[in-house]
Amino acid sequence: MNPLDALVEQPVEWLRVSGPESDIVVSSRLRLARNLFGVPFLQKLENEQKVEVIETVEKAIRRSPRMKDAHYLKRAQLSELDLQFLLERHLISREHVEEKGEKAVAITSNEVVSLMVLEEDHLRLQAFQAGFSLMDTWRIINQIDDDLEKNLNYSFSASLGYLTACPTNVGTGLRASCMLHLPGLVLTKQVHKVLQALAKLNLTARGLYGEGTQATGNFFQFSNQTTLGQNEDEIIDNLAAVIRQVIEHEKEARRYLVEKKRVKFQDQVWRALGTLRSAHVISSTEATQLLSLVQLGLQLEILKGALTKQELNLLFLLIQPAHLQKLSRKALSAPERDIRRAELIRQKFQKISL
Amino acid sequence: MNPLDALVEQPVEWLRVSGPESDIVVSSRLRLARNLFGVPFLQKLENEQKVEVIETVEKAIRRSPRMKDAHYLKRAQLSELDLQFLLERHLISREHVEEKGEKAVAITSNEVVSLMVLEEDHLRLQAFQAGFSLMDTWRIINQIDDDLEKNLNYSFSASLGYLTACPTNVGTGLRASCMLHLPGLVLTKQVHKVLQALAKLNLTARGLYGEGTQATGNFFQFSNQTTLGQNEDEIIDNLAAVIRQVIEHEKEARRYLVEKKRVKFQDQVWRALGTLRSAHVISSTEATQLLSLVQLGLQLEILKGALTKQELNLLFLLIQPAHLQKLSRKALSAPERDIRRAELIRQKFQKISL
Numbered sequence: 036m037n038p039l040d041a042l043v044e045q046p047v048e049w050l051r052v053s054g055p056e057s058d059i060v061v062s063s064r065l066r067l068a069r070n071l072f073g074v075p076f077l078q079k080l081e082n083e084q085k086v087e088v089i090e091t092v093e094k095a096i097r098r099s100p101r102m103k104d105a106h107y108l109k110r111a112q113l114s115e116l117d118l119q120f121l122l123e124r125h126l127i128s129r130e131h132v133e134e135k136g137e138k139a140v141a142i143t144s145n146e147v148v149s150l151m152v153l154e155e156d157h158l159r160l161q162a163f164q165a166g167f168s169l170m171d172t173w174r175i176i177n178q179i180d181d182d183l184e185k186n187l188n189y190s191f192s193a194s195l196g197y198l199t200a201c202p203t204n205v206g207t208g209l210r211a212s213c214m215l216h217l218p219g220l221v222l223t224k225q226v227h228k229v230l231q232a233l234a235k236l237n238l239t240a241r242g243l244y245g246e247g248t249q250a251t252g253n254f255f256q257f258s259n260q261t262t263l264g265q266n267e268d269e270i271i272d273n274l275a276a277v278i279r280q281v282i283e284h285e286k287e288a289r290r291y292l293v294e295k296k297r298v299k300f301q302d303q304v305w306r307a308l309g310t311l312r313s314a315h316v317i318s319s320t321e322a323t324q325l326l327s328l329v330q331l332g333l334q335l336e337i338l339k340g341a342l343t344k345q346e347l348n349l350l351f352l353l354i355q356p357a358h359l360q361k362l363s364r365k366a367l368s369a370p371e372r373d374i375r376r377a378e379l380i381r382q383k384f385q386k387i388s389l
Numbered sequence: 390m391n392p393l394d395a396l397v398e399q400p401v402e403w404l405r406v407s408g409p410e411s412d413i414v415v416s417s418r419l420r421l422a423r424n425l426f427g428v429p430f431l432q433k434l435e436n437e438q439k440v441e442v443i444e445t446v447e448k449a450i451r452r453s454p455r456m457k458d459a460h461y462l463k464r465a466q467l468s469e470l471d472l473q474f475l476l477e478r479h480l481i482s483r484e485h486v487e488e489k490g491e492k493a494v495a496i497t498s499n500e501v502v503s504l505m506v507l508e509e510d511h512l513r514l515q516a517f518q519a520g521f522s523l524m525d526t527w528r529i530i531n532q533i534d535d536d537l538e539k540n541l542n543y544s545f546s547a548s549l550g551y552l553t554a555c556p557t558n559v560g561t562g563l564r565a566s567c568m569l570h571l572p573g574l575v576l577t578k579q580v581h582k583v584l585q586a587l588a589k590l591n592l593t594a595r596g597l598y599g600e601g602t603q604a605t606g607n608f609f610q611f612s613n614q615t616t617l618g619q620n621e622d623e624i625i626d627n628l629a630a631v632i633r634q635v636i637e638h639e640k641e642a643r644r645y646l647v648e649k650k651r652v653k654f655q656d657q658v659w660r661a662l663g664t665l666r667s668a669h670v671i672s673s674t675e676a677t678q679l680l681s682l683v684q685l686g687l688q689l690e691i692l693k694g695a696l697t698k699q700e701l702n703l704l705f706l707l708i709q710p711a712h713l714q715k716l717s718r719k720a721l722s723a724p725e726r727d728i729r730r731a732e733l734i735r736q737k738f739q740k741i742s743l
Binding site for chain 2: 301377
């Protein structure tokens with residue numbers, strides 16, 4: 036049996052547990068880019084060399100106390116659907132899905148840590164935590180990085196730091212990011228101002244699924260742009276300081292909606308719920324947008340009901356194309372998915388009174 | 390007590406009963422324009438002359454066997470809200486609402502016949518029947534016209550027929566119209582073709598509230614454009630023949646939706662219902678549009694439920710601004726109405742399971 040199938044109906048741990056400020060910060064993520072010393076960067080790798088890298092990394096993982104029980108899945112074991120499924124769970128990147136040729140991914144059973152092998156760099160190590168937990172996440176990823184480094188020889192320059200395929204990652208190889216849920220700033224039309232300010236601070240905002248996806252809807256992934264010339268603490272502190280400000284703006288926007296725009300806001304939340312309860316055809320974009328409004332309504336007690344945060348978080352995952360197909364145990368075309376998605380959502384919302 | 394207040398919570402008779410083809414033809418209406426001999430047209434009338442016309446007509450009504458018990462309401466007895474209320478019930482026209490100065494309206498208790506005094510002409514007599522019933526309606530209005538003519542001296546020319554303030558009404562003074570509910574043609578984007586064809590046949594299509602209102606949404610009032618050179622039977626037959634064709638096109642469009650576009654159509658109907666059940670703020674335009682889809686869904690058995698056609702018809706009326714205010718027994722601003730309307734609709738739809 037495909038080890039991924041067992042994961043379908045449970046949310047990744049960082050969606051299951053609650054973290055600091057988790058009404059606004061969905062998750063914190065750190066990623067380290069590493070390359071093996073003496074092995075060309077991915078672009079120049081022959082197929083056999085790729086296989087060697089995958090095996091070298093596997094050995095290191097099996098010797099690493101915190102990664103030794105991880106699933107290690109190679110390209111041949113992963114269907115297109117599996118790759119899409121892992122992307123929807125943020126365990127791999129869109130680049131890793133699209134990268135041709137040999138590749139692999141290691142995933143710890145709680146899905147807190149994943150290691151992409153042969154994405155843009157030889158290794159892309161990621162760790163997630165629920166809520167606004169960058170320092171916790173840093174401790175986790177740093178320990179695993181140290182573990183792996185005992186068994187892997189990384190490309191490192193005393194003057195530049197870790198060497199990476201793309202110059203923006205040279206140095207620490209660290210990208211720190213937080214996934215923010217900012218419906219308040221979107222509804223009060225302030226989000227563009229926030230995104231413009233970010234750009235000036237050398238931070239970027241992306242959509243739900245990382246690089247190359249637009250920051251549409253109410254979810255935004257904020258991360259540092261470059262890593263050279265800053266140490267890890269500086270990168271994290273810098274991002275955290277900005278996120279803290281964005282959290283305050285979002286809280287203020289939410290207060291404004293509840294206090295000053297209550298009638299209209301209530302109408303928007305209830306209409307979203309009404310559509311989710313009634314639609315017979317719905318895209319994942321629309322469903323995500325409407326679920327976001329319902330989540331905000333629950334958080335601000337415009338809606339009160341038996342729907343837990345965990346159930347709602349799971350639903351955000353289950354409505355994604357690959358999850359929907361895994362759940363249905365068959366391939367579904369896009370129009371079939373839109374019908375199945377609407378059915379699933381109606382079922383979930385019929386059970387609960389709000 | 391205002392005699393109109395008793396009418397608020399009941400639909401006009403032609404919405405209460407069922408008529409031929411009433412899934413598509415909401416109502417048939419005939420209107421006769423008449424002017425008093427020896428009295429100038431409205432534009433040239435002094436105030437005292439207007440008062441005289443109103444009294445002359447009142448006497449004739451009281452002597453008419455079929456109109457003698459009608460409410461006869463003069464301008465001073467009618468608030469702005471009353472006028473709006475009568476307009477929403479199609480008992481008077483927008484022109485009659487807006488006309489400055491003295492005016493009156495007679496309404497039979499079942500609201501089948503109304504007589505506007507000093508609208509564009511001295512007399513505008515109207516009769517309504519449910520469904521596609523032009524000939525029945527003609528018999529009703531013709532009898533009342535004959536009754537009134539025994540006590541009123543009409544401006545009539547042997548060569549031109551009845552003389553009217555506007556040349557388009559000269560001749561029979563007859564306007565025949567049917568209110569059609571054409572959601573099938575709207576959803577299948579064929580309605581513009583139908584409207585273009587109508588224009589060539591010297592027929593016009595207007596919106597729910599007559600002249601000057603746009604034919605938006607799913608309701609269209611089809612009527613003859615001119616009356617000169619045709620007798621009453623020709624005018625009615627001509628309109629009826631066209632309506633019969635439109636009915637066939639609408640039926641075909643509905644079949645197409647159910648058979649070929651079922652999934653999408655079902656989605657549209659259910660979303661409309663979901664929004665009606667959930668919205669906390671809703672305009673009359675949006676509510677009418679959504680109720681129209683729900684009505685179509687019930688007619689085509691996409692929805693099945695305890696909501697009767699009569700209850701739904703009543704709701705179309707009750708959500709209108711003046712009805713909403715009469716129902717609430719107080720004046721409501723437009724934003725207050727949007728909230729009250731949403732509340733009323735939620736109440737109606739919560740009671741019924743669909």
